[in-house]
Amino acid sequence: MKAVVFSEFGGPEVLRVADVPTPEPGPGEVRVKVHAASLNHLDLWVRRGLPIEITMPHIGGSDVAGVVDAVGAGVEGVVPGTRVVVDPSLDYDWYEGEPRGPGIDDPPLRLIGEHTQGGFAEYCVVPARNVVQLPDHVSYETAAAAGLVFVTAWHALIGRAGLKAGDCVLITGASGGVSTAAIQIARHAGAYVYAVTSGPDNVRRVRELGADLVYDRLEVDDWSTAVWNDTERRGVDIALDSVGGPVFASCLRALGVGGRLVTYGGTAGPRIEADVRLLFWKQLSIMGSTMGSPAEFRRVMRLVFEGAFAPVIHEVIPLEDLRRGHEMLEGGEVFGKLVVRP
Ligand SMILES: NC(=O)c1ccc[n+]([C@@H]2O[C@H](COP(=O)([O-])OP(=O)(O)OC[C@H]3O[C@@H](n4cnc5c(N)ncnc54)[C@H](OP(=O)(O)O)[C@@H]3O)[C@@H](O)[C@H]2O)c1
Numbered sequence: 001m002k003a004v005v006f007s008e009f010g011g012p013e014v015l016r017v018a019d020v021p022t023p024e025p026g027p028g029e030v031r032v033k034v035h036a037a038s039l040n041h042l043d044l045w046v047r048r049g050l051p052i053e054i055t056m057p058h059i060g061g062s063d064v065a066g067v068v069d070a071v072g073a074g075v076e077g078v079v080p081g082t083r084v085v086v087d088p089s090l091d092y093d094w095y096e097g098e099p100r101g102p103g104i105d106d107p108p109l110r111l112i113g114e115h116t117q118g119g120f121a122e123y124c125v126v127p128a129r130n131v132v133q134l135p136d137h138v139s140y141e142t143a144a145a146a147g148l149v150f151v152t153a154w155h156a157l158i159g160r161a162g163l164k165a166g167d168c169v170l171i172t173g174a175s176g177g178v179s180t181a182a183i184q185i186a187r188h189a190g191a192y193v194y195a196v197t198s199g200p201d202n203v204r205r206v207r208e209l210g211a212d213l214v215y216d217r218l219e220v221d222d223w224s225t226a227v228w229n230d231t232e233r234r235g236v237d238i239a240l241d242s243v244g245g246p247v248f249a250s251c252l253r254a255l256g257v258g259g260r261l262v263t264y265g266g267t268a269g270p271r272i273e274a275d276v277r278l279l280f281w282k283q284l285s286i287m288g289s290t291m292g293s294p295a296e297f298r299r300v301m302r303l304v305f306e307g308a309f310a311p312v313i314h315e316v317i318p319l320e321d322l323r324r325g326h327e328m329l330e331g332g333e334v335f336g337k338l339v340v341r342p
Pocket residue numbers: 040041042045148149152172173174175176177178179196197198202217242243247264265266267268289290291329332334336
């Protein structure tokens with residue numbers, strides 16, 4: 001089958017189109033004929049060489065939608081010909097059940113396309129329990145663009161931060177895949193949304209998505225003070241951040257008394273600085289969030305199927321152009337999601 005692979009870590013130039021053996025589903029697995037896959041920032045980290053062990057050549061791509069084409073031994077309830085979207089999280093029960101990660105510093109869950117071969121290929125093998133049937137009216141592109149980002153945003157805002165109607169929420173990196181999902185979820189929940197993005201085009205598009213007040217970080221250096229003043233010096237209830245680096249401290253400043261900062265990434269760098277006085281004076285909470293449970297995936301995807309949420313698709317590109325897709329995402333040229341079609 002055709003796939004985009006890399007055999008060494010590095011820049012986008014390590015990606016190449018290759019002919020690789022078509023994978024066979026093992027016990028409990030199904031093979032999906034991929035109709036659409038989508039690119040996430042995670043694919044950039046994996047290509048650059050996260051400190052994880054992966055099999056080379058590696059096929060990235062955590063978000064997959066397509067048609068089940070073969071089933072392995074013991075698979076019940078999933079038949080060939082079924083249109084599906086794939087939940088990218090493996091082992092999420094490690095989170096919710098007994099702690100049994102392999103080592104104290106090892107991440108407690110694995111992801112399709114990160115720890116296993118992913119969907120930037122004509123076929124992809126995944127556990128049967130990870131597939132969710134796709135209604136006929138939902139396109140493969142919509143499903144593939146929605147999965148990872150909506151479950152991440154849902155778990156962070158609803159599961160972790162306990163977002164409720166009337167809350168004021170700050171969302172940084174607002175043009176990003178997860179953030180464009182988070183803005184929709186926050187609006188749907190009845191929250192008031194403050195968002196930080198870059199450049200006038202992004203400001204306009206973030207507003208159109210439903211954010212109430214949008215700050216251009218290229219224009220307003222001290223946007224945390226602007227948020228503070230715009231909330232009549234009360235601050236926001238929740239800050240959702242994946243930029244990290246210096247943005248983390250700005251989020252702490254923008255939070256009001258009892259506020260919660262939910263972090264799910266460190267795009268601008270893994271090291272953060274925090275003024276500890278802000279934490280105790282304002283009685284803040286900092287919480288981490290990663291992906292979402294199988295139940296959350298099904299719940300948020302049902303809302304996508306019902307049309308409550310729609311992933312923002314920047315462009316659909318052919319699989320052969322995946323290297324260009326990596327360059328675009330790395331260069332900050334993508335608003336929302338890039339979808340890849342084999
Ligand atoms: N823990 C989890 O389960 C999980 C799940 C998904 C993603 N993540 C992580 O979360 C992050 C976002 O993921 P994504 O796929 O949504 O990424 P993305 O689509 O590439 O979006 C990232 C956004 O961050 C902003 N940004 C990037 N560099 C910045 C900088 N130096 N300073 C300020 N803002 C910057 C940009 O938004 P603006 O230009 O609009 O400011 C950019 O669009 C990544 O680090 C990813 O690995 C974690």
